[in-house]
Amino acid sequence: MEANNINRRKFMKLAGMSGAMLAIGFETFAIEGPKVLKKLMAEDFVEGTPLNPFVVIAEDGTISIMATVPELGQGIFQAIPAIIAEELEVDMDQVTVVKSSASRKYGRQSIGGSRSVRTMYQPMRKLGAATKEVLIEAASKKWGVAKSALYAKSGKVHRTDTKDFVEYKDLVATAAAIEVPKNPNLKTKKDFSIIGKETVRTDILSKVNGTADYGIDARPDGLLYATIERCPTLQGKPISYDKEAALSVQGVTDVMEVTRSVYKNKNTGIAVIAETHYAALEGRKKLNVKWDNAEFSKLNSESYFREMKELAKKDHLNHKDQGNFNQSFANAASTLDVVYEQPHQSHSCMEPMNATVHVKEDNTVEVWAPSQSPQVQRQFARQLGIPDDQAEEKIKVHLPFLGGGFGRRSMNDPLEECFQISKELRKPIKLIWTREDDTTQGPFRQATVHAMKAAFDDQDNPTGVQHKMISEAITTQFRPSNGKIPFEVMEGISTHYDFDNYSIQYGEYNSQLPIHWWRSVFGSTNGFAHEAFIDEVAVKAKQDPLQFRIDRLNSEPRQVKVLERLKKEANWDKKLGANEGKGVAIVESFGSIVAHAVFLKREGNQVIISRVVSVVDCGIVINPNQAKAQTEGNIIYGLTAAMKGAITFKDGVAEQSNFHDYAILRINEAPRDIQVYLMENDENPGGMGEPGLPPIAPALVNAVADLTGKRIRKLPFDLQKV
Amino acid sequence: MANFKLDINNQSYEVEAEPQTPLLWVIRDEVGLTGTKYGCGIAQCGACTIHLNGSPVRSCSIPVSAASNQKLTTIEGLSEDNSHPVQKAWIDAQVPQCGYCQSGQIMSAAALLDKNPKPTDSDIDTAMAGNICRCGTYHRIRKAIHTASNEMTNGSK
Numbered sequence: 001m002e003a004n005n006i007n008r009r010k011f012m013k014l015a016g017m018s019g020a021m022l023a024i025g026f027e028t029f030a031i032e033g034p035k036v037l038k039k040l041m042a043e044d045f046v047e048g049t050p051l052n053p054f055v056v057i058a059e060d061g062t063i064s065i066m067a068t069v070p071e072l073g074q075g076i077f078q079a080i081p082a083i084i085a086e087e088l089e090v091d092m093d094q095v096t097v098v099k100s101s102a103s104r105k106y107g108r109q110s111i112g113g114s115r116s117v118r119t120m121y122q123p124m125r126k127l128g129a130a131t132k133e134v135l136i137e138a139a140s141k142k143w144g145v146a147k148s149a150l151y152a153k154s155g156k157v158h159r160t161d162t163k164d165f166v167e168y169k170d171l172v173a174t175a176a177a178i179e180v181p182k183n184p185n186l187k188t189k190k191d192f193s194i195i196g197k198e199t200v201r202t203d204i205l206s207k208v209n210g211t212a213d214y215g216i217d218a219r220p221d222g223l224l225y226a227t228i229e230r231c232p233t234l235q236g237k238p239i240s241y242d243k244e245a246a247l248s249v250q251g252v253t254d255v256m257e258v259t260r261s262v263y264k265n266k267n268t269g270i271a272v273i274a275e276t277h278y279a280a281l282e283g284r285k286k287l288n289v290k291w292d293n294a295e296f297s298k299l300n301s302e303s304y305f306r307e308m309k310e311l312a313k314k315d316h317l318n319h320k321d322q323g324n325f326n327q328s329f330a331n332a333a334s335t336l337d338v339v340y341e342q343p344h345q346s347h348s349c350m351e352p353m354n355a356t357v358h359v360k361e362d363n364t365v366e367v368w369a370p371s372q373s374p375q376v377q378r379q380f381a382r383q384l385g386i387p388d389d390q391a392e393e394k395i396k397v398h399l400p401f402l403g404g405g406f407g408r409r410s411m412n413d414p415l416e417e418c419f420q421i422s423k424e425l426r427k428p429i430k431l432i433w434t435r436e437d438d439t440t441q442g443p444f445r446q447a448t449v450h451a452m453k454a455a456f457d458d459q460d461n462p463t464g465v466q467h468k469m470i471s472e473a474i475t476t477q478f479r480p481s482n483g484k485i486p487f488e489v490m491e492g493i494s495t496h497y498d499f500d501n502y503s504i505q506y507g508e509y510n511s512q513l514p515i516h517w518w519r520s521v522f523g524s525t526n527g528f529a530h531e532a533f534i535d536e537v538a539v540k541a542k543q544d545p546l547q548f549r550i551d552r553l554n555s556e557p558r559q560v561k562v563l564e565r566l567k568k569e570a571n572w573d574k575k576l577g578a579n580e581g582k583g584v585a586i587v588e589s590f591g592s593i594v595a596h597a598v599f600l601k602r603e604g605n606q607v608i609i610s611r612v613v614s615v616v617d618c619g620i621v622i623n624p625n626q627a628k629a630q631t632e633g634n635i636i637y638g639l640t641a642a643m644k645g646a647i648t649f650k651d652g653v654a655e656q657s658n659f660h661d662y663a664i665l666r667i668n669e670a671p672r673d674i675q676v677y678l679m680e681n682d683e684n685p686g687g688m689g690e691p692g693l694p695p696i697a698p699a700l701v702n703a704v705a706d707l708t709g710k711r712i713r714k715l716p717f718d719l720q721k722v
Numbered sequence: 723m724a725n726f727k728l729d730i731n732n733q734s735y736e737v738e739a740e741p742q743t744p745l746l747w748v749i750r751d752e753v754g755l756t757g758t759k760y761g762c763g764i765a766q767c768g769a770c771t772i773h774l775n776g777s778p779v780r781s782c783s784i785p786v787s788a789a790s791n792q793k794l795t796t797i798e799g800l801s802e803d804n805s806h807p808v809q810k811a812w813i814d815a816q817v818p819q820c821g822y823c824q825s826g827q828i829m830s831a832a833a834l835l836d837k838n839p840k841p842t843d844s845d846i847d848t849a850m851a852g853n854i855c856r857c858g859t860y861h862r863i864r865k866a867i868h869t870a871s872n873e874m875t876n877g878s879k
Contacts, residue, residue, distance in 0.1 A: 073819030207821030210757015210797035217756035403822030636858025659766035668847035
């Protein structure tokens, strides 16, 4: 395989660039066979003719495709270029994936809601296909033959009548002048050669040798380091602090107040800026800030849950109201009436919140944005008096790789803080939140209470089910709900079981505690309560929980197919030993359906998760290996929430601060046997970043019930104490 | 402030720092090797794992003064051309997602295989339990360690 040469001129250009760019590195590395990993390049030194903002073809034949949305582990860095390459008719090993900067020319670059492939699949196919068509038209002009006598493959246009071909690089000059067709022909699935195949991710190499550039790795010349002392109750105002003591630490250069926007709240912190990160931290220790906490120190998790449970006793807004649940409950021969609860969670990205910003003396800006929503140019421009139409020219925003996001990085509070400091000092500033800041300051995943009821006839057949969900909402933190159910809060209650009387309600709980999008959001909490309770209903009805679901999901044929596949792949009907248990759950969220089967085994004093089998229907899959990777990751993230972490508040202060008391599942606790199966169909792509999460906690507690007879209705729980 | 001589990846560096500065920040900010990551600062997550005289240590919890004149290896020094069996196995299994913890994971795995070329699953649990991965790549990490082990003990995959 040819090397991805970087010529001398490009190298000089590269060498003159700042640290984060250099961190990308520039050698080529090959592993066996066709798996050739191309080195990453930055947008700034791509050479060639752009046929559109995403595709650039150089005279030397290099085909560069821009990766324009932030990569936080979901594989989008590969997925979007792969979709373009498919329709452009180039092979992935001909492509150099280029990390773009933030720019409106790339459209929307924010990520969340497992949305990227779902929303970009068709537009990016069209873009690739239209680009291919102008290249074919250029070949048609060159040879004077009809377009219908030509076809494109592997970066060349071929004639059907002769064996002649011409490479894209020799057509690009002509093609660039041809108008791009609006409705190009798209390939059919059977002709796909990249989509649906396991392609190697181009970012992987940089992630095994330390060269991947994360936001925290930005190192512009003259960098100063900032840390911020924050109010333990989040929203209290500083009464006093010892600025001089902080400044007396060698290396500390400045101390200033900064503001952090968390929805409507403006939280004040005291920033210490120094020549080294260590000096900044030492200066921070000397601040001795006195906070006015009075208003915010009343918050306690205990009262928080007590009040939510109180609220659950009332009726609330109907999400679903089929038949007459109250009547079925009143007339029932027997009932179930239980409450599920789940605590606040921290996102705990491995890369703590950080930002690097340089507001220069000439009022231009360079930003390294570890953000899920990095198009901050206009926001910053307005604060510097720069007109919108000059924002991109004056404000350069690098998109580093993100060391996790999970929703947390869709809030740009660290960038906002860092911008304020740099704007004041006109120096490059790197702000790093400590892990303690990251864990205690939120915003957090919502905590929820679910009041679950079921009515049964005298044969234990269920006649009615009710799910009342009580929690804060995310969107009402910045806009009123106007008496409607906020769109986000019902995610994951998507199994439309065939009950005659079926009621789903939402009651909003108001609190000062900030909550935010957290991987699968309300899917994570709703999926747990709903699917664990359905299991209770199935068991009381003396039916196999998996078959019970199949029998009662007549309106959801895709869900039934997933369950049938799971039954087969998990060998569900095989009788288990006395020390074994199994549980199943299915949730549709973010456009995809995932069912998990969890198998437990008691070995001596230990209970181990011996096997997790998953079936995923996410429609057309771009990269099966990555769809599986996301599902594996969701299983682990969901198991952590089920068995490990909880953020609890006492007198307004988070009681956990770092990984010693906010534990994350470790390798010795993780299931060794995880099998993920993907359904094959022609449905449009669904999301993959989140849908694997909601069904894992219910499948786990359902397995615990199968093993022990004990129902877990409050998370987290200790698997070793069941 | 004091001067320290550090031997990192067989190169010698002179740095000026407060003696109590965690080695992590000196490696990242003074030496400029940013592959070693900050995750927790209290030796709980393993993102900052490097080798000190061949053994895995958490560089966030070692003062720079204690690292002087010792042999240090960071992810950048594991191989010159990404050819360490652990790196190759990591690529083969497509282990990283966000990738942030993976320098630490790889350094822990390389140290394990150096001392125990044929680790059992239980050995892997013990050696790798100090490294948190929030993306949940444990399943692939385990697989990749076995792959690397096979290559190292058989000479080929």
